[in-house]
Amino acid sequence: MKPSESVYQHELEIQRRAEVICQNPPEQFEELLKEYLGLTQHYTKLLKNTIKLTSVGDGAQRKLVRARNDLLKAKRRLEDASFTDALTGVRNRRFLLDFIDNEVKSVLNNDSELGDHNLLFLMIDIDHFKQVNDTYGHPVGDTVLVQFSNLVSAACRKSDTLVRWGGEEFLVVCRDSDQAYPAKLAERLRSQVEQNEFDIGEGRVLKCSCSIGFAGFPFYPPFPGYFGWSQIIDMADQALYIAKKSGRNAWVGVQPGKQVHHGATPPTDYHLKRLYGDKWVQFQTSLGDDARLVF
Template identity: 40%
Template sequence: MVRRSRQLTLNTAKCVACSLMLLLSSQVAASTSLAQPQSMLMPHALMPNAFIASALAAPYSMVATASPKLELNGRQFQFAPAQSSMASAGHSPNSRAAASPLHVPSRPPGIASSWLVELKAHYPNLLLHYLAPLIAIAFVMQRVYRQASTLSRTRLEQAIDERTQALQLENLRLQEMSHRDPLTGLKNRRFVEEMIAQDLNRVDRCYDGLLLRNEQAPSKADLLALIIDIDHFKPINDTYGHLAGDRVLSQVGQQLTTLFRNYDYVVRWGGEEFLVVARFVDRQEINQLAEKVRHAIESMEIELDAKRTIKITASVGAAPYPFSTAQADMISWEQVVHLADMALYQAKTSSRNTWFSYMGSDQLPIPDDPQLDHTEIHRIAKVSSKPLSRQSLDLRRASL
């Protein structure tokens, strides 16, 4: 922008310089075309009939300081010299014809011509000398105005673009803040609700018409929902304080981000619960991922401060989307999350520090209006779990 402004300023200076040179050259040409500068009398027809004293007439009888030689029918003529008074010019006050300012040698005295007609007939060249520079200056000023308008419009557009970019960045920052949990730095529930629709559409396209084409289920086309809940989180808050509880949540969130890929969703679901959405993986990996999460949290040492560390465990509930490959459209994503929460509840009520998973089976048809509760889940889903080992139970009790 600075370079453009300098270029426009340089072009404007060049145009003004050219105009001044043109005006100067025309003035020089006009001056050289003048022959013997003489005074010009005002036409007598414009004067009053009464005699004007020479002392008063002299200052007002001069309207020009020079008159050019002009030609009329090939013969030169010129204006009569200005006199200080009409009497000194040899004319009587009552002689109107003799006071004509144009004196043509071939024209008999006493015959007056129109002063305006003579001026129009014999001054076109002189007018052009002054008109051409004015036209040139007008063109230059028009060009300068256009360049200034262009520069102003360019600066305005640039300011608008910069403001628009700033607003877009601010909107992105606000959107990022609305999608992120301030304590753990993880995504929040709102983020999943807004972003999951795109992933669901992609999965649905993979399974559409699967039975009609008589093909096998696609590989790595599923979404796996895992809900993780920290065991005995309330006693940690009651024993060590809420600041210690916040440290536990933050460190568990960091651990979960290291277990999954960058494009998987690791979300703080609420309270001491976390939701992980493993995107576009094989549904048969659900139990391995659940055990991976359980074992990683069990192996953690939570630093409460410089002197104290504790051990924790977690329970995991998991379910895939689509829930059944044979009936991919029977269970919605919201129902899959509800099934994962049901599996988590079963893990919490059994022994904790374990995982449960629910997955549809081709041998278990899903009714049109399935009842998703603990009494009916075994009729539509295959249930898998890992019981709590004695060693893990002893470690948990020792940490508390």
């Protein structure tokens, strides 16, 4: 076999391995990725040696260029697969961890006078989802999750990012939203999920509802770096469970309280019940201004 042919055959094997990785479940990703990277390293060495040892004609050179381009495409497919939830096709936590630091830096590096340059974290959970799995089985539960993620994705802006957080819980990351957008998006999602009929096959439909919690970054504008993005997500998650405990099929948003406007330094504790008691946070909710929220 000619050196250039050896390179091309090796590249085909790399593409095949990449497809195998993309088709396997996430728990096997790390092991398969190590094998793939070893294969690509060997390919790179082989390609360099071939170029050194061979007087490459136009045809062989085009084949090598094509092989190199195909390898890059396979690598991009693999990277995209590693950032994608296998069931729903939306982004996963790995993707969030990859991009969130740059988003936070972008927010902190912009002066607040430039406008609504911020991040919104909105947590969504399907109510009583365990009953769906227990009653109809996990395949039906998976069907509901796919349809639910499609519905949420369609309701968001193109600039928003939907992440499957785990199980039946999803996270929406919104960039540059005005003050009215969080409540509008939360109510749109709540209403559309409530009205939707989930097709579970054999002529059957299922009605579901969802609970939502949200919080923005930076949380305290006078202290933009006071709480990190992971703490804000935790706040949104706490708000989600306040919505659940307070009746479900509802949303609860967390906002800075009156103490912030008095110029005092916020506490480091971000447990919402304590922050609310000390007037460091206030809530906006679909349950109404007079609703009794349960922590």
